[in-house]
Amino acid sequence: MVAGSCGFTKKYYLGREYSVRFHRQLLEAAKRYAKPMKARTTKNQLIRYRMFKLSIVIASLALLGSCNSNAEGTLNHEELISLNGERIYINSLNWGVTDDSQITLITDRSENIKSTDTIESIKGLEPFIYKFEKDTLNLYFKDSVTYKVNKEFNYIRIAYHKLNAKKYNEIYKKAMQNDEFHAIPKRVKTDYPADMPKGPRK
Structure with a gap:
């Protein structure tokens, strides 16, 4: 329902319903849909925040462990x-x-x-x-x-x-190669699989 140029209100129909009622229903439906969307958005944000905090904790522990290793x-x-x-x-x-x-x-x-x-x-x-x-x-x-x-x-x-x-x-x-002589610290021999591909010949 909108105001016409002559001062009276015009009514537009969508089937048997007025357009005003149709728009009101759309607004109510949008509000009902927005609430769960907002809740889901808030929940997702909370999950992302907790994951961020967890990543900070893990990174801090890794850094601490690395520092201890380097110190000792x-x-x-x-x-x-x-x-x-x-x-x-x-x-x-x-x-x-x-x-x-x-x-x-x-x-x-x-x-x-x-x-x-x-x-x-x-x-x-x-x-x-x-x-x-x-x-x-x-x-x-x-x-x-x-x-x-x-x-x-x-x-x-x-x-x-x-x-x-x-x-x-x-x-x-x-x-x-630990062949008769040794370095400090002593080299650790690495046994590679027999079927390991060989590098290109020079």
Whole structure:
């Protein structure tokens, strides 16, 4: 029902119903539909908010765990035993995002060293290559001997070897395969499946 140009009200019919009544019904239906829609929207927003909070908690725990891991570092203990049962340990600690910081200590016991333990230890990645043979711990250095073990043993002898770059690189390649020589920390051998595809030939 709308006002006409002559001042009287015109009535438009939709079948047997007036257009005014039809529009009123549409408005009422829209209101009834809007309530559950609003409830569903509120519920969805609540779910998204809770998921966001959960993701924040998970990310915080992951970051905390990562910080603890970096703070403590990765400890490695290599135990070497002589024919008489005497033991010597090569202890190393790696820390940092990619374990790119290292401290190494050779002693008569397995020690949980810290990054602040600078006495009787050496800092740096892979400070030497070692080989244990016939109760002798051979330490191989590139260009100069940069570390001495400040501990005496009854049966185990420690020998220090200074090598030039060419010779050192030769035994370094073997150390990467744990072939007679070893790096610090000792490399872990990876066994690949026999049916693993091979790379392209050069």
